[in-house]
Amino acid sequence: MTSETRNFNDIPAGALFEAAQRSIRDQGLKIQSENPSTLEIEAASKVSMKSFGQRITLRMGEIGPTSELKIETSSGQLSDWGEGGSIIAAIFDGVDAHLAQMKAEGRIAAPAPKVYAMGEHAAPSPPQPKPAQHYYVAPPKTERTRVQIVEPPPKAKGSAGGWVLRIALALGMLWLFVSEDGKAFMADLLASSPLKSFFAETDIAKYDCDRVSELVKGESLQNIFGGRFKILDVKNAKQVSKTDERIVCTGKVLLSNGTDDLMQMSVEKAGDYEVLYRVEPML
Incomplete structure (x- = not known):
């Protein structure tokens, strides 16, 4: 400025x-x-x-x-x-x-000079009110004063599209957390999420082989040739051992390539807030 x-x-x-x-x-x-x-x-x-x-x-x-x-x-x-x-x-x-x-042009008149009475400089009289000075300003000859009134812009109104989006989001959240289909979708999403082990139960005492089977479903196994196959289901899961830190089970693991092999599944604590789980072929 x-x-x-x-x-x-x-x-x-x-x-x-x-x-x-x-x-x-x-x-x-x-x-x-x-x-x-x-x-x-x-x-x-x-x-x-x-x-x-x-x-x-x-x-x-x-x-x-x-x-x-x-x-x-x-x-x-x-x-x-x-x-x-x-x-x-x-x-x-x-x-x-x-x-x-x-x-x-003579449109501005200068103020009249002050006139002193005779002898005022020698014996000044008591102070008198000072006369007002008058000016004269002639109106312009060819121009007029124009006053432009600037109105504030109208306030923006909320669009209908915004309300439609809000309603759609609310209905979507309601479907996810209330309906059975929504709950199933969230379960499948978490089952395939890399954070599944982070959100899994960390108290090994609460695990059995059925829970271990559910935990490993959706994971992928890689063979020696680099092929990756998804675990679709686990059948006939049986407990081999269990401690406060680790549970081991065996069961037939059905893979996405159509094979079902007997494998060992284990879940163990990896700290206060996370568990590690493994699926290994039985030798």
Whole structure:
């Protein structure tokens, strides 16, 4: 953001406002809004090689015979490469030129000089109220002040598609966790998940051979030739041994290649939150 403030002596705020309007148009800037009551003007520049456009704000005020003009520019960038300062300088130059022209045309009357009574400098009289200084600003000859009211953009309304998606997600979650088909789908998904061992029961005391069989279903075995076959089912599972840390069972394992071989299955603890399970052919 770049800003600069200048004072103009013996210039009424109305004349300064008009000169600022003209100077902005001289620079090819677009006036977006202007308010003669509050003496504020909002303008904008076009996109350039230095910025995506500048937002320019002019604020004026009047204190006695002196008027003040503050100009601010903002591009929304970390740096505008001096463009804001150049625009401010050009606007002030234009204001000076138009004020000089208005004075030459007699549209700005200077305040009348103070007249002293005879002998006032030697024996000043008691303080008297200072007469108000009057200025005259003639209306512009060819231009009219236009006030542009910028209405806020309408609020975006929620689309019907968003509600449809929410309802579909809610129904999907309901199907997964309530219906039998959904529960079966989740069970199959977890059975084939690499995280199955992480979510499996870690208390070996709760295992029997049926539970071991369910745990290994869906896993794949690889033979010495690199072929991989999925475990479809386990039949006639029998317990061989069981301790607090490990259970071992045997059973006929049906593979996806159509074979069913007698294999050894084991589950053992691998920490507080995980178990390891193995399926090995019986030699």
